[in-house]
Amino acid sequence: MPTVIGLDSSTQSLSALLMDTEAGTILHEESVNFGKDLPQYGAPSGYIPGGKDGEVHADPRMWLEALDLLFTRLKEQGVDLSKVEAVSGSGQQHGSVYLRSCFPEKLSGLSADSDLKSQLEGCLTRSTSPIWMDGSTSEECAEIATAVGGNEVVCAKSGSIAIERFSGPQIRRFAKKDPTAWAETGSVHLVSSYLASVLAGAEAGIDFGDGAGMNLMNLADEAWDEDLVNATAEGLAEKLPALVSSDTLVGNVSVYFTEKYGLNADAIVTVWSGDNPCSLVGMGAATPGKVVISLGTSDTMFAAMPNAVTDPNGYGHVFGNPMGGYMSLICFMNGSLAREAVKEEYGLSWDDFETEALASEPAGNAGRLMLPFVKPEITPLRDSAGITFSGWEEGEKSHPAIVRALLEGQFTNMRIQSEWLGVQPEVVLLTGGASKNNGIAQIVANVFQVPVQRLAVSGSAALGAGIRAAVTVCWADLAELEAKFCRPEEGGEIKPEPQTAEAMIAMKKGFEALLGA
């Protein structure tokens, strides 16, 4: 029975899924919560609170200790790791780790008599790692954009305009603030390639999926972009790991994991990727046609795309799709936050929300529209918060109409902001907290006029990492794995109501006018 491991190093935890790829079953799940299990790093939610000037950092030693703790727990619980054939992983995107030139040598000499942190911490030239929540680099973004001829050029080359949380601007800020430590830095890794290196005991490359989240990779060439690299920091070209295709094998697992935890010595490590690229695979959406909408604190929308078109407005991102081609990622700040705010304001429960939204008001809300930007929005860019209403008569803002306006507003905005992809989705896969709500799912189905499915999967990033490992190492068939692991929830499909199609088109036109105003 071919067994693989998918790991996921997210903001708050490190998790493992042990998968039997033949039977299509999850054999074991294990997780280390950074805040709860490693309180000594002072990061209750996985990052160090109280950062200045928008800085949000985490301790890269914490991720090493978590890896040891995860495998200790697997061993203590008697999980048989001797049959594991392949391992890959997913890392929170954009986070960067700064290491001395001794890193590869230390990796190859890891001793099972000691632990990862003690043996590798001496390699760090920067004690903390900026992560994706960091917004401290506006100045650096502007400098990089100016140096290469503007944000249109950055976007056309790298798939995104210069973005605060992306690794390139973060690297520039470090090189400017601490030139001595920068000069001592031999390599800059991402969370994904750092942990893949540790697991394999050899320096791993950065894959096209995660590499595209750095503002340094040229999408068309799938290579580091000379202009962007030079505009970012002096000497960066020599410090960047190899940029590799997502199916690249790093090598066998390190003897450290074999000797210490009984991991099969023949198990092969596939390069890791970012969490969004891995989730694309774990959701069964790696081939174009399926669009994933993930409802969270902020909502995200991602989809496989055949060609590397970029967002002319500069809001969306393009990353490499680990299964080949590209993927888009669009983030909307006003996700659950806006839904919660309206729910609180009108004293509703989620059940009310479901019935209220559907029952009494017609699809399209009789032309009463709402732009629900309860906090500043990034897609489209709105620096100040504010709800905009259009088409309402005095005294009409009743509960059901407000709920419908909010939901139709959120999803119509998604539809408008994803038009640059040029792909008409065949199905929307809805995931995340609010996805269970049938009222919300029905509105999504109507707005996009395609069926909405909810999947039975949780932990799609780790699952995607495991699937990637199985495909690249065990030659497993992607479609077969998707059929086994990424099944839609039984009876969970919601069909669009064709009679609403016309109202949806009219509503979209109204929104476009409102957004342009």
Ligand code: XUL
């Ligand atoms: C994507 C992003 C987040 C992180 C979360 O650009 O910043 O989704 O990947 O881990």
